[in-house]
Amino acid sequence: MDKKDRFTEVVKTNQGLIFKVATLYTNNLQDKEDLYQEIVFQLWKSFDSFNEQSKLSTWMYRVAMNTAIYNLKSGKKQVNTIPIDLETERFAEVLDKTEEEKIKVLYEKIQMLNLLEKGIILLYLEGKNHQEIASIIGITISNVGTKISRIKDKLKSQIKTT
Amino acid sequence: MELEDMQNTWQEMSKKIDKQEILTNQFIEKMTHKKYKSKLNKIGNSEYVGILTCYAGAAYLIINFRKIDEFIFQLLCIITILLLFVLPIISLKSLKGLKTLSIHTAQYSETIRKYMQHKMKFYKLQRINLILAFLLLITILPVLASIYGKEINSITNFWTIIVPACLVFFAGFSFITWRYYSKILKNVENELAELNNN
Known part of the structure; x- marks a missing residue:
């Protein structure tokens, strides 16, 4: 399994964690989507430095929560993001x-x-x-x-x- | 809802979130190919427009400086030009992102501390900007009048309506903004104090 596959596996297994952090630190859907992507991006950037000895969830929470704080300051900037579907309606169906x-x-x-x-x-x-x-x-x-x-x-x- | 109830609700919600298929392989693929542009520490378009406006104003005054005859207005023009250069620098300084900590290794409390310090710096600089903007309002009017060859005293209602109205409006605006910034600063100080007690 190469690095990308491992990362995909890790992120998909823990996508609920990212969703919850993104929801908790934002007030609207657009900001939530932006933060969600930023967290995944930051996780990817630091995936190499992730020390297998430390707990995976500790690393993920740390990166996700720190990204959420950094994002507070730059929440209104317009940048190109990849459209993802975090529609709460879809979640509300269940x-x-x-x-x-x-x-x-x-x-x-x-x-x-x-x-x-x-x-x-x-x-x-x-x-x-x-x-x-x-x-x-x-x-x-x-x-x-x-x-x-x-x-x-x-x-x-x-x-x-x- | 007490903490125990919150925990039960959270666990129920988590179970359902975990069943949701939010991320696709294609989405993660895009992330890993750097097609995504990180927005942290970026300065927005509105800030660039503000900076360009100030510098365009300063350039206009420099070009038209020779049209000003009297020493006092020349002096005011120099002050105005300086203000137009300084204001965007202060804004940029306050908007400069938090680049000193690593997102990947810093502890959450450290990040909050940095964020709070940054927020304090931001609002303190905003207060300075507010005072300088007020000064700019005072200096720019006679300078522009001088460039357009108008005697300030000859402008209808200049001293009776225009100046007092500008001053009242700006003083009111500054008072509300100053109070708002001070309230935020107080809250930030409290949160920082709480963090430092850990």
């Missing part, structure tokens, strides 16, 4: 109304958090343990616990105020 509503509320809650909290909560929801979160985010393991409980409080206070 969801019922209650699920759709729940996901909407979920994204709204996450959008209210700051960038650091957003990154932590994304990894937490993805089922990462504190050690993995600490490694990707770059904070201590004990701090991850503190941050998560603060986020919990923040979410609770949001419920009270809404």
